[in-house]
Every structure is written in C-alpha cells, then in structure tokens.
Amino acid sequence: MARVLPAERDLRRVIGDGERVPDGEVEGLTEADLIELHRWLVLLRTYDERSVVYHSQGRIGTYAIFWNHEAMQAGSVYALEREDWIFPSYRECAIGLLRGLPAETLLSWWRGHPSGWWNPADWNVASICVPIGTHVPHAAGLAWGKKLRGESACAIVYFGDGATSEGSFHEGANLAGVMRAPLVLFCNNNQWAISTPVQEQTAAKTLADKAAGYGMPGVRVDGADVLAVYEATREAVARARAGEGPTFIEAVTYRSAPHATADDPAAYIDLARVEEAKEHECLGRYEAYLRRLGLLSDEAAEAVRVEAAELMRAGIAAAEAEPPADLGLVFSHAYADPPASLEDDLAELRRILGG
Ligand SMILES: Cc1ncc(C[n+]2csc(CCOP(=O)(O)OP(=O)(O)O)c2C)c(N)n1
Numbered sequence: 001m002a003r004v005l006p007a008e009r010d011l012r013r014v015i016g017d018g019e020r021v022p023d024g025e026v027e028g029l030t031e032a033d034l035i036e037l038h039r040w041l042v043l044l045r046t047y048d049e050r051s052v053v054y055h056s057q058g059r060i061g062t063y064a065i066f067w068n069h070e071a072m073q074a075g076s077v078y079a080l081e082r083e084d085w086i087f088p089s090y091r092e093c094a095i096g097l098l099r100g101l102p103a104e105t106l107l108s109w110w111r112g113h114p115s116g117w118w119n120p121a122d123w124n125v126a127s128i129c130v131p132i133g134t135h136v137p138h139a140a141g142l143a144w145g146k147k148l149r150g151e152s153a154c155a156i157v158y159f160g161d162g163a164t165s166e167g168s169f170h171e172g173a174n175l176a177g178v179m180r181a182p183l184v185l186f187c188n189n190n191q192w193a194i195s196t197p198v199q200e201q202t203a204a205k206t207l208a209d210k211a212a213g214y215g216m217p218g219v220r221v222d223g224a225d226v227l228a229v230y231e232a233t234r235e236a237v238a239r240a241r242a243g244e245g246p247t248f249i250e251a252v253t254y255r256s257a258p259h260a261t262a263d264d265p266a267a268y269i270d271l272a273r274v275e276e277a278k279e280h281e282c283l284g285r286y287e288a289y290l291r292r293l294g295l296l297s298d299e300a301a302e303a304v305r306v307e308a309a310e311l312m313r314a315g316i317a318a319a320e321a322e323p324p325a326d327l328g329l330v331f332s333h334a335y336a337d338p339p340a341s342l343e344d345d346l347a348e349l350r351r352i353l354g355g
C-alpha cells in the first residue's frame, strides 16, 4: 500500500469498497440516471482507449490520455443543464460527446483537420484549451455575462493541478469571486503536471485552500467516484444559480496513464502507486457499485461497450474520409494583409506537399 499523500486525505465519497466502506447514495438520482451515468463513463473510456490505439497506428496525432479521469468529467457534466457552458482543457477533449458532439469531429481535431472545429454556441462547449489555464478568465467572463443578462445558465471550467500556478487561473478565479459569477472551477488534481508532482506545485496544504483567497467555497472530492463528483457539482451549480457565486471543486485522483502519448512516466512516477490507482479506477468502481445494487448485468455492460465501440469505429472512418484540408489554412486568419514572405512560404509548401 503506497503512502497516502495530503492531496488524498478527507475526500468526499459516495461509492464504498464492497467490504469495509459502505455504499452511500445520492438523493434524487433514479435508477435510469445511474444507468445513464454508466453509459457516459463507458463512452469516455472507449473514446480514450481507442484514441491511444489510433495514435499508435498513426491515425491521430499526439494524444492527451484521460484514462481514469472519466468520473470527473461524466459526474460533473451530469449535474449541468444543456444551457450551461463547458470550458474543457485538453484533458477533457472528449467531454463534448456527452452533449452529442460527434466523435468524428473530436477525432478530426486530433488529426489536425479543420473539420475538427465546431461552433461553441451549437453545443455550449468551448473549444479545447491547450494553453494551461487561459480559458479560466474566458469562462469567468461568460458566466458573469449570463448573470448580467439575467439568464439562469452557469459555466464550468476544467483545468489541472498545475494550472493553479498560472496567472490566468488566479485572474479568472478572482474576477468570478468579485463578480459573484455563476461559475464552477473544476480542478482535476491528478497530482502531476507532466513530471512535476503536486507537492512541488504549491505550498498550500490542499488546492481547495486556494478558494478561500477568492471568497468562494473549496470542496474536495474523490475524483474516481462519479457519484461524489456529481453531488459536489450539483451543489456548486445550485449555488451558482441562486446568485451565490463561484465554487472551486478539487477532484483528486492519481494520474495512472502517461501525461500524453509522447511521455514516458517511468522516468519519474511511482509505478507501484500507478498500479494501485489502476486497481481502483473509476469505471470498475462504478460497475461494482451498480452490480451490488443489482443494476448491471454482464449482458447490459457488454451492450454499452459495443455501442461505444461502434460510435468510435464510425467516427474514425468518417474522420479519415474527410478530404485533406487546403494548405492555405495554415497561413490564413493570422493577417488581414499577409506579408509577401508568407505567400512564398505557402507556395513552397504546396510545391513540397502538393495541393
Ligand atoms: C501556458 C502553458 N505553459 C506550459 C504548457 C506546457 N504544458 C502542457 S501540459 C502541462 C502540465 C499541466 O498540468 P496540469 O495543469 O496538472 O494538467 P494535467 O495535464 O495533469 O491534466 C504543461 C506545463 C502549456 N500547454 N501552456
């Protein structure tokens, strides 16, 4: 048993372990809700596992794996209404699937193809943010705007433990606090920012402690417990809609996959700790919970997996059937009047690559 880090103490949990720790339940969730949440988890898990395979086959580019982060994403989105806005980071790249965004679009994004772009207003899902934390002020601004217009919608913004060291995180959190913006700041604390451990990221005892500095509550949950995440987010959303302002949620897990397909964590991570995290990964834990309640059979689980696998198969086929994008796109949208040197570069690119 690995050492329990401060990050992992006193976390809110609903799902027990089938032995010593009893199962709890979340008021208001029906059996149909519990089963739908399972479908969402499987959808995300399948997207992630297939993407790693597609990357190794050279069919998508470098990919940021989110294996064992699915409970944070599914649990929190389940607490939202369709009118609420989602601001994902690269770690939540596939979260739009939960709103019906096609797998083809997301896979095209990872193929670097313009058919991977979408209009955020069609899904209330902002574009995937790769710069760390720069979307936090965007989300704060959108949420504040909703409040100024007297609308009931709120926003949720996802970022990692490392992002809490970025200026834009602090600017966004401060603005949301001062304006009492209806915003949920959702921190995926997977305890690593690539190779920097959370203990070297902050001198604070917990990341949730940072919330106090912005006058908002900081809540800590087990990030591999989809029901605890759902319940904490539901409370944060209720606060937001009631005009009580933002909430910071710190959802704790342990990154049990490489940072991305270009990373070799064996160079820095505690591999025994990774194995332990894998043993308690969020989908398996939730399936065991559903089975204890008599809500999941082998056949039902298999049917959900087959449905998700089919969605991915169709998605990658459609993404690969897209005609190549015009090379001129590499240079457009940067200048109203492009300098001549760019024209020369484009001509050279066309000569080398054709098209
Ligand atoms: C502004 C900025 N600086 C640096 C990077 C390079 N970078 C990519 S991922 C990453 C670590 C982020 O860690 P964390 O916020 O914990 O998120 P996680 O990847 O663990 O989900 C860094 C520093 C970046 N993308 N953007």
Ligand SMILES: [Mg+2]
Residues within 6 Å of the ligand: 160, 161, 162, 188, 189, 190, 191, 192, 193, 194
């Ligand atoms: Mg991290």
